[in-house]
Amino acid sequence: MPTRTLGARKRIALVAHDNKKQELIEWALHNKTILAKHRLYGTGTTGTMIENALDQSVNKFLSGPLGGDQQIGAAIAEGSLDMLIFFWDPMEAQPHDPDIKALLRLASVWNIPIATTRSTADFILTSHLMNEDYDCIIVDFSSYIKRVIGH
Numbered sequence: 001m002p003t004r005t006l007g008a009r010k011r012i013a014l015v016a017h018d019n020k021k022q023e024l025i026e027w028a029l030h031n032k033t034i035l036a037k038h039r040l041y042g043t044g045t046t047g048t049m050i051e052n053a054l055d056q057s058v059n060k061f062l063s064g065p066l067g068g069d070q071q072i073g074a075a076i077a078e079g080s081l082d083m084l085i086f087f088w089d090p091m092e093a094q095p096h097d098p099d100i101k102a103l104l105r106l107a108s109v110w111n112i113p114i115a116t117t118r119s120t121a122d123f124i125l126t127s128h129l130m131n132e133d134y135d136c137i138i139v140d141f142s143s144y145i146k147r148v149i150g151h
């Protein structure tokens with residue numbers, strides 16, 4: 001079975017919709033010491049707010065509605081992100097809802113840990129696997145890639 005190794009120092013993407021940003025910042029502050037051991041990424045606005053709150057550098061993509069969700073999805077597909085903490089807003093439609101769906105889909109395709117609620121984020125962050133290499137099993141897409149088309 002093919003795997004991808006998520007290293008001991010995780011590359012964590014942090015994303016929150018506007019009504020959820022405060023919650024994510026509170027959660028990040030609460031977990032500042034743990035997060036300091038890992039590398040942080042984020043959509044533009046979320047990333048800036050987390051960087052200011054934690055005083056830890058965050059690699060920032062574009063703002064979500066301007067393409068940031070798509071960039072994070074692409075980074076997951078390329079294997080350059082290990083985990084997604086995404087506090088999306090279940091009470092308000094977003095102009096870029098298709099991008100959000102695409103991001104969550106790619107995170108599932110590549111079987112990375114995803115937290116879309118604060119409680120799940122707590123469970124993930126307190127896992128001993130946060131500090132170890134983890135071989136993440138991925139679907140074997142080789143027959144899909146080699147499929148014959150046009151017969």
Ligand SMILES: O=C(CO)COP(=O)(O)O
Pocket residue numbers: 015016017018042043044045046047062063064065068069100
């Ligand atoms: O819209 C977002 C995720 O879908 C978040 O984007 P910002 O962090 O730039 O606000």
